[in-house]
Amino acid sequence: MMCKVIFGQSMDDKFQFKPLVDETMLLAGVFNLSDYLPFLAPLDFQGYRRRLKRTSNGLHAIIDKMIDEHLQGTNAKEQKPYTDFFHVMVSLLNTPINPNDEEQRYIIGRENIKAIMVDMVAASFETTTTAIEWTLAELLRHPPVMVVLQQELERIVGRHRMVEESDLPKLTYLDMVIKESLRLHPVAPFLLSRESTEDITINGYFIPKKSRILVNIWSIGRDHKVWSNNAEEFFPERFKDSNIDVRGHDFQLIPFGSGRRGCPGMQLGLTTMRLIIAQLVHCFDWELPDRMLPNELDMTAKIGLTFPRANHLLANPTYR
Numbered sequence: 001m002m003c004k005v006i007f008g009q010s011m012d013d014k015f016q017f018k019p020l021v022d023e024t025m026l027l028a029g030v031f032n033l034s035d036y037l038p039f040l041a042p043l044d045f046q047g048y049r050r051r052l053k054r055t056s057n058g059l060h061a062i063i064d065k066m067i068d069e070h071l072q073g074t075n076a077k078e079q080k081p082y083t084d085f086f087h088v089m090v091s092l093l094n095t096p097i098n099p100n101d102e103e104q105r106y107i108i109g110r111e112n113i114k115a116i117m118v119d120m121v122a123a124s125f126e127t128t129t130t131a132i133e134w135t136l137a138e139l140l141r142h143p144p145v146m147v148v149l150q151q152e153l154e155r156i157v158g159r160h161r162m163v164e165e166s167d168l169p170k171l172t173y174l175d176m177v178i179k180e181s182l183r184l185h186p187v188a189p190f191l192l193s194r195e196s197t198e199d200i201t202i203n204g205y206f207i208p209k210k211s212r213i214l215v216n217i218w219s220i221g222r223d224h225k226v227w228s229n230n231a232e233e234f235f236p237e238r239f240k241d242s243n244i245d246v247r248g249h250d251f252q253l254i255p256f257g258s259g260r261r262g263c264p265g266m267q268l269g270l271t272t273m274r275l276i277i278a279q280l281v282h283c284f285d286w287e288l289p290d291r292m293l294p295n296e297l298d299m300t301a302k303i304g305l306t307f308p309r310a311n312h313l314l315a316n317p318t319y320r
């Protein structure tokens, strides 16, 4: 789905991004000795930098090939007006980004387009699927919550048609379920790192200029002082009559980050997440395999830049 939005076509054998994105996420979040002992960085003891370079070259090579195809016009589909991100970007190749500024003319080059596309691919492919998988896992672990959500869908949508995007604003319990899932399972538990631009003291802690700052939203999401004693529990009702929102202003819940580097794909990610969860729960009843009990479902996460489930969720759907 994200491939269609970004590239205007489904992923096929020619453009295999997924293994390269998985490797990038793993390497970007792995324990790296040089982060703690920077003088070791040039030696690349663990070989992570070499691996990351190979992965990055792989991603760049795929996008290079796609740009070439676009420029040669070999793909018949490309004759139509562009409605996807990639083709709009490539149509801007070698044009000035600020044509009215005579002094600083900045031309969009191939390297710029490749860097933006790699950023988009890495940031969009795994995030939404990871968030959906965690939400479905929590619903399977909490059958009463699943029932309340199904009742809401029946009330608002009924049984005779599929959920549509226009139904989403009315699905308030779904919204609470999604907030609760993102609170306990933020896709990027440390956000993207920041660097402090000046010396500052916050709550008695001195942070020198040029420090690398990681914001641990996983911990904030489970902090009893913020979320009360049931912070570890999946309890969507905590958001009933609450104004807490995920859009970056309520700092106890910032699964899409905040500020200038906050997630630009938030609206797309949230809408996709809501629609897919709603459709899965509306169309099917779900059961864990082999008579597994809800509390036996393994909820271990795999550590990387993102925080996906260690083992993919297995569940049996029955059409309702």
Ligand code: HEM
Binding pocket: 002, 119, 120, 123, 124, 127, 128, 131, 187, 188, 191, 192, 193, 254, 255, 256, 257, 258, 259, 260, 261, 262, 263, 264, 265, 266, 268, 269, 270, 273
């Ligand atoms: C549920 C889905 C998603 C979640 C939870 C999510 C979360 C995040 C987070 C936490 C960040 C870092 C923000 C910060 O450090 O302040 C981020 C960055 C980013 N996201 Fe998302 N994201 C999602 C979907 C998407 C989608 C669908 C796209 C694009 C189509 C996207 C594009 C990006 C990009 C390009 C960045 C990097 C921004 C930068 O470097 O300044 N994300 N996302």
